[in-house]
Amino acid sequence: MQFDDNVAHYWRFFLSGTMTTLWISWLALMLGGAIGAIIAHMRLSRVGWLRAVAIVYTEFFRSIPPLMLFFFCYYGISYALGLNLNPFTSATLALTLTASSLMAEVVRAGIESVGRGQWLAAISAGMTPLQVFRYVIWPQALRVCLPPATGVYISTLKDSSVASVIGYIELTRSGLLIRETTGSSFDVFLIIATIYFVINYGLSLCGGALERRFRIVH
Amino acid sequence: MSTEPAARPPILRIEKLVKKFSERLILDQVDLAVQPGEVVVLLGPSGTGKSTLLRCINGLEEIQGGQVFFENRPVVANTKNVIDVRKHIGMIFQSFNLYPHLTALGNVMLAPMKVLKESRAEVEARARELFRKVRLEHRADAYPGQLSGGEQQRVAIARALAMNPSLLLFDEPTSALDPETVGDVLDVMEDLAREGRTMIVVTHEIGFARHVGDRIVFMDEGRIVEQGPPEVIIDAPVEERTRKFFGSILRE
Numbered sequence: 217m218q219f220d221d222n223v224a225h226y227w228r229f230f231l232s233g234t235m236t237t238l239w240i241s242w243l244a245l246m247l248g249g250a251i252g253a254i255i256a257h258m259r260l261s262r263v264g265w266l267r268a269v270a271i272v273y274t275e276f277f278r279s280i281p282p283l284m285l286f287f288f289c290y291y292g293i294s295y296a297l298g299l300n301l302n303p304f305t306s307a308t309l310a311l312t313l314t315a316s317s318l319m320a321e322v323v324r325a326g327i328e329s330v331g332r333g334q335w336l337a338a339i340s341a342g343m344t345p346l347q348v349f350r351y352v353i354w355p356q357a358l359r360v361c362l363p364p365a366t367g368v369y370i371s372t373l374k375d376s377s378v379a380s381v382i383g384y385i386e387l388t389r390s391g392l393l394i395r396e397t398t399g400s401s402f403d404v405f406l407i408i409a410t411i412y413f414v415i416n417y418g419l420s421l422c423g424g425a426l427e428r429r430f431r432i433v434h
Numbered sequence: 435m436s437t438e439p440a441a442r443p444p445i446l447r448i449e450k451l452v453k454k455f456s457e458r459l460i461l462d463q464v465d466l467a468v469q470p471g472e473v474v475v476l477l478g479p480s481g482t483g484k485s486t487l488l489r490c491i492n493g494l495e496e497i498q499g500g501q502v503f504f505e506n507r508p509v510v511a512n513t514k515n516v517i518d519v520r521k522h523i524g525m526i527f528q529s530f531n532l533y534p535h536l537t538a539l540g541n542v543m544l545a546p547m548k549v550l551k552e553s554r555a556e557v558e559a560r561a562r563e564l565f566r567k568v569r570l571e572h573r574a575d576a577y578p579g580q581l582s583g584g585e586q587q588r589v590a591i592a593r594a595l596a597m598n599p600s601l602l603l604f605d606e607p608t609s610a611l612d613p614e615t616v617g618d619v620l621d622v623m624e625d626l627a628r629e630g631r632t633m634i635v636v637t638h639e640i641g642f643a644r645h646v647g648d649r650i651v652f653m654d655e656g657r658i659v660e661q662g663p664p665e666v667i668i669d670a671p672v673e674e675r676t677r678k679f680f681g682s683i684l685r686e
């Protein structure tokens with residue numbers, strides 16, 4: 217094998233790491249959004265035990281550092297259940313657990329932002345509870361949820377760098393491998409940090425734009 | 435319309451209605467019957483239970499005693515049947531409660547399309563007609579946030595009418611409005627009364643009560659104190675409490 221110590225020659229590797237990071241975080245955000253939405257509705261339900269489950273879930277998974285979750289999802293699950301999860305599945309699971317607990321709070325805040333008068337008007341018009349949610353509550357809550365959801369995406373993207381510890385080759389892991397080959401730590405870390413910054417700053421701008429786009433005039 | 439025993443059965447019949455919030459008695463043995471085409475104006479000090487009574491009529495509140503019948507069907511909160519009852523009862527709120535994410539037209543069309551499952555074309559034609567009736571045909575495409583309070587309330591009235599309700603409930607429809615837009619809303623309500631709509635109106639507009647109401651129901655502390663034609667209840671009430679109430683309002 218031939219050694220090439222010019223970091224720039226590894227751009228394909230940086231690129232695929234970046235794509236992997238974006239993809240796994242996006243996947244975790246979508247799965248987390250779906251699960252978080254269910255947890256949020258449980259939290260707002262009139263049924264006591266559903267609320268209790270939702271609170272425990274949310275508080276638990278948003279308090280655990282991502283590193284613990286990655287170890288748990290990779291080694292813990294294989295050990296406890298005898299399931300051999302590959303790094304991708306474990307990392308997705310770990311990221312989804314955290315993202316869903318964050319999204320649960322985002323969705324709950326979104327739904328709670330819709331005033332009581334909206335419920336009264338929709339119910340008085342003869343809508344079923346599902347129709348009230350679908351045509352009146354969710355469309356308004358969604359607009360409130362989108363900007364903070366970009367925040368959850370940013371946080372999930374950053375958490376995903378920890379997936380390198382279980383051998384999943386995302387952006388950070390790609391960088392570590394390039395560093396081993398080229399031996400130039402500074403260049404590699406500078407490039408990786410820049411990529412994270414550009415992505416996250418871009419997302420943050422998107423969040424701001426979404427906020428302006430969807431602001432409801434009352 | 436008259437308040438004498440009518441040949442037709444009442445559209446709404448409330449018998450010995452009792453409503454409590456936790457242990458607090460809010461409505462105490464309320465009896466009320468409303469005939470088709472009648473305009474009943476509900477007056478009384480605030481905190482008396484007028485809004486609560488309206489919410490009991492369309493089954494938004496569980497009740498602790500008595501019964502409510504709408505078109506001879508019992509209204510019981512949290513049942514399947516009550517959802518059906520609400521399709522025939524329009525409600526207009528003090529704070530309008532328009533859906534802010536939909537245009538005025540969207541607000542009016544939503545329930546007929548989704549609840550009554552009527553076709554878009556059919557609903558839109560009716561909605562445009564209603565915008566003319568409330569004198570807002572030029573504002574149909576505006577969002578609620580772009581409308582004045584008086585305009586929003588007229589859209590809310592059109593939204594209620596779009597369901598072809600047989601009973602309209604108004605809960606202080608002009609209390610949140612700037613004085614200069616109150617008249618526009620009251621004019622629309624007066625038109626509806628002239629058309630023969632059945633309405634229960636909670637309001638503090640004594641002029642409206644006097645000129646448009648067929649019957650005034652005066653409530654205090656969860657009870658109906660007395661009721662009758664406007665000229666009797668407003669100008670020559672029997673009960674001391676009624677006299678005091680109108681005395682203080684009319685002096686203002």
Ligand SMILES: Nc1ncnc2c1ncn2[C@@H]1O[C@H](COP(=O)(O)OP(=O)(O)O)[C@@H](O)[C@H]1O
Pocket residue numbers: 455460479480481482483484485486487
């Ligand atoms: N959801 C509620 N929970 C507890 N008390 C309530 C609730 N809604 C209304 N009340 C009380 O019931 C009483 C009657 O209220 P309301 O029907 O709004 O009176 P009005 O419309 O005549 O001003 C008030 O004392 C109010 O505080």
Ligand SMILES: [Mg+2]
Pocket residue numbers: 484485486605606
């Ligand atoms: Mg009230």
